[in-house]
Every structure is written in C-alpha cells, then in structure tokens.
Amino acid sequence: DKYSANFYNKLEKLVNTGEGKISVVQIGGSHIQAGTFSGQIRSRLQQMNGEMNAGWGFMFPYRIARTNSPFGYYIRYSGNWQSCRNVETRKNCTLGVGGISATTNSPNAELTILLEAENDLDYSFNKVRVFYENAGSNYTVSVDSSVLQNFVRTDEYFEFELNMHVDSLNLIITKTENTDGSFTLFGITTESAPNGFVYNSIGVNGAQVPSFLNCALFEKQLEMLKPDLVILGLGINDAYGKRFSQSQYELNYSMLISSIRKAAPETAIIFTTNNDSYLYRRYVNKNGEKVEQSMLKMGKEYDAGVWDMYEVMGGLNSVVLWEKNGLAQRDKIHFTREGYLILGDLFFNALMKNFEKYIQEKKLETRNK
Numbered sequence: 422d423k424y425s426a427n428f429y430n431k432l433e434k435l436v437n438t439g440e441g442k443i444s445v446v447q448i449g450g451s452h453i454q455a456g457t458f459s460g461q462i463r464s465r466l467q468q469m470n471g472e473m474n475a476g477w478g479f480m481f482p483y484r485i486a487r488t489n490s491p492f493g494y495y496i497r498y499s500g501n502w503q504s505c506r507n508v509e510t511r512k513n514c515t516l517g518v519g520g521i522s523a524t525t526n527s528p529n530a531e532l533t534i535l536l537e538a539e540n541d542l543d544y545s546f547n548k549v550r551v552f553y554e555n556a557g558s559n560y561t562v563s564v565d566s567s568v569l570q571n572f573v574r575t576d577e578y579f580e581f582e583l584n585m586h587v588d589s590l591n592l593i594i595t596k597t598e599n600t601d602g603s604f605t606l607f608g609i610t611t612e613s614a615p616n617g618f619v620y621n622s623i624g625v626n627g628a629q630v631p632s633f634l635n636c637a638l639f640e641k642q643l644e645m646l647k648p649d650l651v652i653l654g655l656g657i658n659d660a661y662g663k664r665f666s667q668s669q670y671e672l673n674y675s676m677l678i679s680s681i682r683k684a685a686p687e688t689a690i691i692f693t694t695n696n697d698s699y700l701y702r703r704y705v706n707k708n709g710e711k712v713e714q715s716m717l718k719m720g721k722e723y724d725a726g727v728w729d730m731y732e733v734m735g736g737l738n739s740v741v742l743w744e745k746n747g748l749a750q751r752d753k754i755h756f757t758r759e760g761y762l763i764l765g766d767l768f769f770n771a772l773m774k775n776f777e778k779y780i781q782e783k784k785l786e787t788r789n790k
Contacts, residue, residue, distance in 0.1 A: 422724035428650050428689035429779045436470045439616055444478075444647050446518075446621045448633065449654035449693075453624025454483075456491025457758050461765025462652075463620035464541040469773075475617035477544045479646075480609045482532055485523040488626060493537050493544070496609075500530025500594070506625055507632040517552055517607035518642035520625040520633055526603040530594040534611065545586040546611035551579040552642055557602030563593045577645065586613060607642065621646055629659040630673040634680075643684040651681055654693040656716070657754065660708035662700065667711050671719060678723050690725035692716040693768070697731060697740040699753035705738050728771055730764065 428443075435441045445466070447459045467474035482496035483489060486504035490496075502523045505514035516522050536544050551562050562579040568590075571582035583590075594604055612619055625632065633639060633655070655677075659670050681690065695712045699705060713731045720727040735742060743749035748760035756764065 424687065424689040424724050425726060425775075425779070427687050429776055431649055432776060433780060435473065435616065439471075442475055442616055442619065443649045444619050444621065445650045445652065446479075446623060446643065446646055446648040447652040447654070448623045450624060450628045450658050451626040451755060452654060452657070452696075452761070453622055454489065454491060454626050455624070455755075455761065456493055456622055457761035458756075458765050458768075459620070459622035459624070460491065460493055461762050462769055463618070463622065465765065465769040466618045466620065467542055472614075473617040474542050474544070475614045475619045476546055476548070476610075476612035477536075478610055478612075478619045478621035479519060479623055480534065480611060481519055481521055482523060482606075483521070486521060491622060491624070493540055495535055495537070497533040497535065498531065500525045500527035502527075502530070507635055508625055508627040508629075510635075515554060515605065515638060516636040517638035518636065518646065519552075519608040519623055520628060520636055522605050522607050524603050524605040525594065526596070526601075528596045528598070530604070532592040532594070532606070532609075534590045534592070534609065536588045543588075544611070544613065545588040546590075546613045547583040547586045548612040549581045549583070549590060549592075550610045550645075551581075551592060552577060552607040552609070552645075553579065554605040554607070554638075555602065557600060559597040559600040559602050560604040561595055561597075563595070564590060577641070607638065610646070621648075627658055628655060630655045630670065630677055634673060634676055640680050640684045643681065648681075648685045648688045650689045650691065651685070652691045652693060653677075656695045656712040657698065660695060660712050661706070665708045665711065667715050670712070671715050674715075674719055678719075678725075690723065691728055691772075692720055692725055693728045694731040696754075696756075696764075697734050697737060699740065702751070702753055707737070710737065726775070728768055730768075733764075733767055733771075 431441055431443055447453055453459050482498050485498055485502045486506055502525045504523045505512045507516050507520040564581050568583045570584040573580040694716050695709045697709050709731050716727050740749050740753045749756050
C-alpha cells in the first residue's frame with residue numbers, strides 16, 4: 422500500500438544517505454507508559470545503521486499525576502499542579518496527543534528534564550518544544566539564556582533551540598504579576614539531530630480507544646509531531662471483561678484512524694494486537710482473539726499493517742508460559758522488563774523483514790521495467 426511505501430522509501434533514503442528525519446508515534450496503555458517495549462523499538466531503530474538517533478521525542482512529568490514515569494528520563498517539578506488523564510472520565514479537561522495534562526496557576530513553577538545515565542544511547546538534546554495552553558497569554562516559559570540560541574512562541578508551543586547539547590534542562594514557567602489564569606502543559610518533545618529517528622512513545626495506563634477520542638487537541642498536536650509511522654496498541658483495556666463489543670471497538674477505531682489520517686495524510690499505520698492475558702488472574706481472556714480478528718480486518722480496511730503479538734506469543738493461554746519463564750508478571754497482563762525487551766526486538770525484527778521484502782520487490786520491479 423502507498424502508506425507503507427512512503428515510510429519504507431524514507432527509511433531507505435535514511436539508511437543509504439544518512440539524510441532525512443523519521444518521526445514515529447506509538448500510542449497505547451500501560452505497556453507503552455512503562456516505556457520498555459517502546460524504548461527497545463526506539464533504540465533498535467536508532468542503532469539500525471550507525472548513528473540514527475534524532476532524539477527521545479515525547480516526554481511528560483508523570484510524577485505530577487502520581488503515576489509511573491517511563492524508563493529513560495524523569496522530570497522534577499516545583500509549583501502547584503493539577504493533573505488530568507484521558508482515563509479520568511469524571512474530570513472535564515482539555516487534552517492533547519499525550520492523553521495527559523498538568524495545570525498550574527502558581528506565579529512561578531519549574532520543570533527540570535533529567536536523562537537517565539543508563540540509557541543505551543546518548544539522548545542529550547539541543548531542541549525542546551513545550552506544548553501548552555494559556556488562554557490569558559499571561560505565562561511565559563524560559564530557559565537559561567547562556568544555552569539559548571533561538572526561541573519561538575506560538576499559541577500551541579514554546580520552542581527552544583540550544584547552542585549546545587544538554588542532558589538536563591530547567592524550564593522556568595512564570596506568570597505576569599497580578600493576573601489570573603492558568604498554564605496547562607500537554608507534553609514536551611526533545612530532539613538532538615536533524616537526521617534520524619525521533620520516537621514519541623505515548624502511553625496512558627488503562628487507556629482505551631475512546632480515551633484518545635476524548636482528547637480535543639489530539640489531531641492538532643499529532644500533526645505537529647509529523648509522524649511517518651503510527652503504531653497503535655489500544656485494545657487490552659477495551660477488551661477486558663465480558664461485555665466487549667467488537668463492532669463498537671471497530672467503530673471507535675475508525676474514528677481514531679480518520680483523526681490520524683487528517684493529521685498525517687501520508688503516515689503508515691501498524692496495529693499491534695493484544696497480548697494473551699487473563700481476567701482477574703483466574704480466567705483465560707478469550708477477547709484476545711476477537712481483538713486480533715478486528716485488527717486483521719481493520720488492517721485490510723485502512724491499508725495498515727498488523728503486528729500480531731497475540732500469535733507471536735503463542736496464542737490462547739500462552740501468557741502462562743511467558744510467566745513461567747520470567748517474562749510476564751503474575752497478573753498475567755503485564756510483562757517483566759525482559760519480556761518487554763523481547764517483544765520490542767520481535768516487533769523490530771518483523772518491521773525489518775517487511776522493509777527488506779519491500780526493497781527486494783522494488784529492485785525486481787526496476788529490473789523488469
């Protein structure tokens with residue numbers, strides 16, 4: 422299909438010439454928020470052919486929402502903040518592509534980005550975008566002037582270009598004196614090179630497809646991430662329990678896909694099916710097969726790829742074997758760090774196999790012309 426061709430052609434150019442930037446956006450629930458599965462795909466892509474690391478991509482101070490931060494970085498904060506996540510349906514708040522926000526009306530607040538020393542690659546950065554909303558335009562975000570090269574402010578983001586690569590950065594958020602109003606943060610992206618992969622890992626624990634449909638600024642912000650590939654793994658939370666409706670699930674996804682296609686008309690899309698799992702640790706969850714059927718069907722319908730994690734794991738009840746081997750956790754839903762790393766490798770290998778197949782077919786076509 423034309424979408425995967427766009428992605429593979431761009432990838433071929435990047436591998437052969439070292440030129441071009443490829444943006445990946447991966448969206449899911451707790452498997453993605455934990456950051457190990459997506460982190461492994463990020464590091465495999467960025468090490469594919471020497472130096473292809475263009476930056477970490479999406480970040481958020483998850484601690485503000487009293488929830489786990491992904492492995493790889495953390496963000497310290499000061500000031501009073503209220504958080505909102507797309508799974509908190511009782512809260513009425515504006516959300517963006519990250520499915521999470523933090524709002525302050527403190528006169529002064531700070532966010533400090535810190536990279537973990539244990540990362541596989543060097544994620545020090547020289548470009549930072551802060552996605553925000555501030556109706557009264559009475560807040561400003563600044564960084565230490567000694568590292569600042571260039572600064573852009575729009576209604577959607579503050580962007581800082583730095584004169585050096587840094588592995589930590591203090592963002593200072595200041596309110597104009599004697600004004601009312603609040604500042605809402607939707608996320609931060611960090612980048613480090615003009616060429617290579619930027620990998621935006623976006624996960625919210627417990628998220629279902631409708632969770633992201635409720636994010637009013639989803640489309641607008643996704644467009645700004647300029648994705649060449651979107652990986653969608655929403656389904657494990659949709660299909661938890663007895664009352665799962667496949668038709669409703671597919672309908673919800675059709676709305677999400679149309680939103681993604683509006684934001685990024687050229688992007689390739691890959692669905693990842695649910696892992697095999699248990700309900701309440703006791704009952705085999707047969708909905709894994711239904712999600713697999715739905716995704717294979719949607720793959721055809723939307724010219725999207727499908728990575729069949731369900732099949733790759735071994736199908737129904739295979740999670741028991743993964744648990745026995747220290748790869749899945751006792752809840753029989755989540756994986757251990759080793760398990761997530763293996764899944765990341767398997768996804769990457771499948772993508773590379775497809776890429777090689779595409780290149781071979783392209784060569785044959787050229788020869789036969």
